[in-house]
Amino acid sequence: MSLISELTDREHVFDFLTPAASPVDVRHGPILYMEDVTVSFDGFRAIDELTLTINDGELRCIIGPNGAGKTTMMDIITGKTRPDTGSVWFGSRHNLLTMNEPDIASLGIGRKFQKPTVFEALTVFENLELAMAADKRVFPTLTAKLTGEHRERIDEVLEMTGLQELRWRTAGVLSHGQKQWLEIGMLLMQRPRLLLVDEPVAGMTEQEMERTAELLTSLAGKQSVVVVEHDMGFVRSLARTVTVLHQGSVLAEGSMDEVSKDPKVVEVYLGEGI
């Protein structure tokens, strides 16, 4: 197309008009792709040539004994820890190793910590408000106003997480389980493409666990979810693909039944009653 016809074409979209931070490109397969990633602390290899692929819309469970590198793996994906070698791609366009935490977060990766971290001095409502997808630069934040649409979105998440009654309570007074829910709620407010959920049911009652499993299952499809969990009952209830990590690399992958029959896995988990 010649320059003139380009200029006269009213429908033409110039390159400089397309947003710079383009959406995640998942046309060519997985949403998260880690290859040959290695991290060591003082010579100890926390992650050892780990290769992992998460497909778009997938719900993946990751299990592994203590020290298998589950948390470190999440640290790498969210930009908290830089690996020594290897590559990490989000979709086929974004190299996560070149980005910092806020960038990665605004790209659509949300993380729930092992220990529930909510802002204890703020109310449940405010916690969700801060998590809401919005322009998070300094001045827009200073002048930000809460619109009706925002309220609706917050109400929606409050309902999903069952925290409607507690919306004006400071987060510090919530029970452990409620904090877990609030944190999941904050993740949902971000409208992430990929959710990283670290031990979501620790300290929950049987009932709460069931609801969490329901919630996570309902999210899959729209969003990709990676769950790291110790509780085998909970993992079984999610009934999806399971990846077993051991000493920083993948030991086995497959359905829960396949994995639990794998002799290598049995050896690692011997006595832990998988």
Added chain:
Amino acid sequence: MWLTQPLNEKSTRLFLGLLGAALALVTILHLVFPQGHPMHMSIYTVSLMGKYLSYALLAVAVDLVWGYLGMLSLGHGAFFAIGGYAMGMYLMRQIGTRGEYGHPVLPDFMVFLNWDSLPWYWYGFDMAWFAFAMVLIAPAALAMVFGYLAFRSRVTGVYLSIMTQALTFALMLAFYRNEMGFGGNNGFTDFKDLLGFSLSTDATRLGLFIATGVALAIGYVICRGIVLSKLGRVSIATRDAEARTRFLGYRVERVQLFVFTVSAMLAGVAGALYVPQAGIINPNQFSPIFSIEVVLWVALGGRATLYGAVIGALVVNYAKSVFTGIMPEAWLFALGALFVLVTVFLPQGLAGVLAKLRGKGSDDEKDLTEKEAAA
């Protein structure tokens, strides 16, 4: 608008009302009652109050970063002093030929040092608008450079406290040097007039007092505006869980830089208002002990309340004036004991005591119930 939001708030209105009443009372006591009358307030006392108010503004600035951002700055005295020096440079240029040596351009100390021309960084300070702009720009520039370096590499907690202390210590050493061109040990003094008003008249000094009160009111509203905005909530989030805030997609270091810079500018304004009322500015204003004393005012008044900072600044400085008058040696004992007692027994400060006395929950909770009612 985020700035008008605090004006709808009960506590801010109460604060502004009390401040206005205090300004009016002092003015009346000074103007209406004639000299010699038992109710008369001398101009000396009025200026003393003015100095207290500038300290209160400095304390509000410190509370903004310490209370809401969790950064214990032990170097805010530096921003205060820089604002003061910017004002001092303007006042020095206003002296003109009335100095000891009668040099039309050079301040006395430069003549004394045998300098033959004005250093480049003194240019422009003969113009009020330039000097007043510098009162804001110079502290802001320092805060931005320091903050950019510190927050970028995630220096927080006690490390940041130590670095801010080192910052003000280094500046103090530098300003003690004659070669710096800021009057060395003696700093600036013997000011004559400000914007054409003679600093020795009662009217000018009363005007300065009122101006300081107004600046405190504006500074308070700005801080309260930030605190009430979403950015204020992000600040609190940063204070309590920095990593979490980052994972939510906020650029924590920029939030910190913004709030820190605003705070430094307020401190600079406070310093600029302090200097003409105190009549002197010298490198002692940079001393680490001054900065840490400011933190005590905030701690005593109650952290993360803003009005507590004002109360703390007024109470401690009034006590200091009284104490140093009666028994000067005891003051440092009292100050030291205050540091210990406040941190160990009064972590919420006087504001916490007030809240407890009223039998209500924390201020924030009350605000929220209001918000809920409004929603």
Added chain:
Amino acid sequence: MSIRRWLEPILIVCLLIWPCMAASAEADGQALLTELAEAPASGKAAAITAIAESGDPRARHWLQAFADNKLSRMDDSGRFVVVLENRGRDWTVEDALTGEAIGEVSRRNLNRVRINNSLRSRIGNILGLLDLKVDDPAKRREAARELRGEVDAVMAESVESLMESAEDEDVRDYLAEALAIHRVQRGDVSAIDTLRGSLSSEARSALNKAASSDDPELASAASEALTSIEQLLKINNAAETLYFGLSLGSVLALAAVGLAITFGVMGVINMAHGELIMLGAYSAWGMQQLLPGQPGLALVLAVPVGFMVSASAGIVIERSIIQFLKGRPLETLLATFGVSLILQQLVRTVISPLNRTVVTPEWMSGSLMINEALSLTFNRLYILGFALAVFAALLLVMRRTRLGLEVRAVTQNRAMARSMGIRATRVDIMTFALGSGVAGLAGVALSQITNVGPNLGQNYIVDSFMVVVFGGVGNLLGTLVAGLSLGTINQLLEPWAGAVLAKVMVLVFIILFIQKRPRGLFPQKGRAAEG
């Protein structure tokens, strides 16, 4: 004139060769002094030589008195006297010949034997040569040292013969240098070789003069020698700067290591650390007050006493304040700052707001002379050694004792250590006491190089923090390296930036440094350190 010129050397040689032969009769003495007094200005030199040559044991005394304007003749009796006290109208004198005290004599009765400056310097040289023959080897060496640059044609020969007969190697070297300087002054190119490598200012000035002489051969040889000397001087200067830097650094490291311990193990910022140093310095002062006349012993005793005083103060602070502020580092910082104010004011009220002097014992004063251009002061040398010893002891405590093991365990994981049965509270107390005690030791050392006053601590607290930040928290070796390198950097910057600016630059340097390494030179690694 010309006669004296060739006579004099001979006379001096005689003087030196037959030192003990002269008979000391009163009459001879009287005659010699009369000659000195009555000779015209031009003849006085000969009279001086005659006195020196006489071998009279009192000759030295007379010449010295003459040079000092103290030799006089009484108008009435003609007796020669030495003035002892010349204040007021009547002067106290003694007989020059018999040494008998005469008492006070009217000033008008005294007629001073006149002297001029050229005679005075001649006497100085003659006295120097006389000193070369005294019994005390140290004095001989000193005399030889002083001769450099003073040798003139008259003395050269006698100096040469003395040099050949000298047994002491140092004396011989000094005399050789003195002779070479003399020869270079006279334009002797071959003597320049001897001066190559000499660091004395006299040799340099002789060479400098030679370098600008008309004789091209001499000038080029001299300037070549000068270049090699400059090179040597540069090396020596560098060594000196390094020494100053290391000694300053050892003080910084010593002042900071206590802080590194308490901060590293307990996460506590102790702003009263400077005052604990001050208490140590005051213990040194107090011990010297208790043991007057024994400053050295007092200082040695002050080492354990200072440790105990500061350690006890530390325990009081820990128990009364810090234990209530667990996990609130910023509050701890404020509270301990309050303690520092109280301690300062306490010292001001109880002892004095003024600085106290701590006496430097004899074995710590003076300096170790490496060569002409480099001498190391003993007090700094001792402090350097002391600092290294303290670090070695601390490393031993940390690596080899049960306490050290527990401290390291608590540093790495408090909760885990507690669950393993380590009483963290006890470890806290011991750690704080140890850190405070080390501050006391630093204070004892500091008392030797700085004023002991209430503000002592304030001057070191910011620097100490910088060392801890620079070295990495909780790392003893890091603190040592950081202290030594900061001290050296400071000394390197000082010559061209000035003391204050150098300090400012170091502070700026650290602010920039923690950009690159936020956790110091030797950070603790691993996941534990990240959280």
